[in-house]
Amino acid sequence: MPDVRFAAVHDCFHDLLATGRETGASLAIWYDGRPVVDLVGGVTAAGPDAAGWRPDTLVNVYSVGKPVAALCLLLLVDRGRLGLDDPVAAYWPGFRAPATVRQVLSHTAGLPAFPVPRPATAVADWDLLAGDLATAEPEWTPGTAAGEHAWTYGHLVGELVRRVDGRSVGRFLADEIAGPWRLDLGFGLSPADQRRCADLSYGDPDWPVRMVGEPGSLRARAVSNPAGGLDLAVLNSPLWRGAEMPAVNLHATATGLARLYAGLLAGGTLDGVRLFSPELVAEATRVQYDGPDLVLDRRTRWTLGMQWEEDGSWGMGGLGGSCGWADPERGYAFAYATARLAGFDRVEELAEALHSCL
Template sequence: MHPRFAPVRDCFHDLLASGRETGASLAIWYDGQPVVDLVGGSRTSDGSSGEPWLPETLVNVYSVGKPVAALCLLTLVDREKVDLDAPVDRYWPEFRTPATVRQVLSHTAGLPTFPVPRPATAIADWTLLTGDLAAADPEWAPGSVAGEHAWTYGHLVGEVLRRVDGRSVGRFLAEEIAGPWRLDLGFGLADADQRRCADLRYGDPEWPTRALGEPGSLRARAMGNPAGGQDLAVLNSALWRGVEMPAVNLHATASGLARLYAGLLAGGVLDGVRLFSAELVAEATRVQYDGPDLVLDRTARWTLGMQWEPDGSWGMGGLGGSSAWADPERGYTFAYATAQLAEHDRVDELAEVLHSVL
């Protein structure tokens, strides 16, 4: 690691030493080159006596996967097989909500919740959940306001992709993006990859209640159905790791995520391999919506799959503390993948230290 970034390494080690972090990976690219690639802690929940976190350890990063799912569909936009401003029912005839592909990608389609209460086992039934969405009435007029499509995003994006291309999001990602760019991340893991996974654990026992928000609220409805999305028995199961819930179950290394954003920051090319046109990257990272988000209960600026911040950076944080983004102004990409489900203060501190050394 370049000595300039030693304070970032020290901050990462301090998080582990203090117990605020128990298992994570951190990767940073600067000026087109990897400059930080750290792992620490345990990938099992029995702490220091558990199995050490390795460079190849995968972990569930929740919503950090939303931009990855979006990029799969945007690949078809780039290839002129999907029109951003076409109604979804052009590609998915059973879909009743009068939303466009652009509105689905920017969280303004009005379908932030699965409309029918489903048990945790329903995550294995793609046809059931997409059928629920196709028949649903939107919570608001599409395009009028945003609300993070917390659990539904991956099925909306993924079903349009599947109807046009024939492949699932997981298979498309592996063959068209992760493979060519050598990214260690995926949806719907095979057994061998499941054996590399870190077990999620609670930073404190109240975390699942906090994460869901007020009972009966739009946030709670958006994140509580199908059941089990904050339950360790579900999250650490072979079922969760093996199915595709593309809004929330990307399993990734920090280095894989930082590489992905490095390719986007370079305008769609990585190690000489171009996957996206510069025009597509510019459109995908442009603010499409700026206003209240009814699920997050705050102002949000949505691009096509990412959040845009006032400093010009774009990316996505995940429930529990994982995060990945690119900062064009400062010239870096950042990825943090953690198994310790808590708040985002760890990422905030690491970013602060990084900015101080740049």
């Protein structure tokens, strides 16, 4: 039975679908340590033969995956395998930028864009892209400024995971976090999991142009290379779904994301399984940088992998409207996963509905 206290959230979600502002999505909320909302609706593709959205439908959630990649590295920090203030080059020989692990995690390492233009097929070539980053000159002195490492974040974090642990970040996530906490999400999907994916679509045809920003700007360079990251033909292909592009290609259910944030909100324990120490969670969700973000072009407060908001909540939104966060003050974890690439107005309305219920 749905929790009647959250009827306004159900109504808001169904209105988004009924009015056509949403075509297919999932919404999950935990409150006071337990799941209270778990909704799916719409279809997984365009056309008359499209399947209905199911509880196990996966969708690409773009930057919502950045904290997930960060947590893989932070788990190794928690286990004493590396230190936050160690230089990256201590684990990654040949890495040129004088950045620390903390600076990589907090988007202050100065490497927000891949330096060598690459085609869409490069998303499947981990060593090529990691090698490009290793030899790159930083755009600013690491630690002195921030700029969302839009496409590069997953390779910076993921290569550190690989150098320290030996496994790819996708394999590490599956073995060490998603498995123990029973999270339905991942990088580098198997053919079976790819069959569960919803196809992304544009809310309007100009969406990719708006997302790139001014030609030649840092933002444009950050989100345009490798090519294809805003192109539906690439995004909905086996190439993209099977690759590990951890900054932007986590495929997830809202339920999986909400469970992750619920575990963090509880200090690193979910369903009796402790993965992180409370001290690590506190450090990971503390503001590390507060100031202008040179890619987002606005004030941003970065934690170790997430954005921190004025109300004390922390999490991450992704291009197109997917979102995941925890609100310690109000005591909830929230996740929204959508296939319709548009703005965040849908999430804002759902959050307002939720706050009206609490």
